[in-house]
Amino acid sequence: MTARPSLSVRQAADILGIAETASITEIRSRYRTLAKEWHPDVSGNGTDDTHDTMVRLNEAYEILxxxxxxxxxxxxxxxxxxxxxxxxxxxxxxxxxxxxxxxxFRSPPDRPR
Known part of the structure; x- marks a missing residue:
């Protein structure tokens, strides 16, 4: 039995900052940009914040x-x-x-003058 995702597709798109339409390439690019910002190994933020954010980004990316x-x-x-x-x-x-x-386009019929 597979666990049901805790996010809807729209919620996942919002987490990644995806507008109404996006290609798979755009989704991947956005995910990579955010992962570089929030990954615990490269982020200067606190480890709990970065870990939780990265878990959420991974879940959103997988759903999309x-x-x-x-x-x-x-x-x-x-x-x-x-x-x-x-x-x-x-x-x-x-x-x-x-x-x-x-x-x-059809020409109008000739009118008498």
Whole structure:
């Protein structure tokens, strides 16, 4: 039986100072920065404070990495981000081309004067 983490994913993100979105690379970088600051071997703070903070940082990091690695990623074509080399107008038309308001621009009919 695995122990349930004492932190939620949002609480773990707050501990590491992670905003609403972050990549695994950004999470790792933030963790390493904080670990260098708080690790008992390098920190000038009291050992009890640094030890407790490091335990909390480790727990938060583990929760976030586990969440990211277990998060289901969709590979459906409609969910994938368009390639950066595709034309913006093509992406617009693909998404809104059939819409009567946002679709292709049509000239208004000729009006009698």
């Amino acid at each position: 990495i586990r969440y990211c690695l277990q998060y289901p990623i969709s590979f459906r074509p409609e969910d994938l981000v368009q390639a950066p080399d595709s034309e913006p107008m093509d992406r617009w038309m693909e998404r809104y081309g059939d819409d009567p308001i946002w679709g292709p």
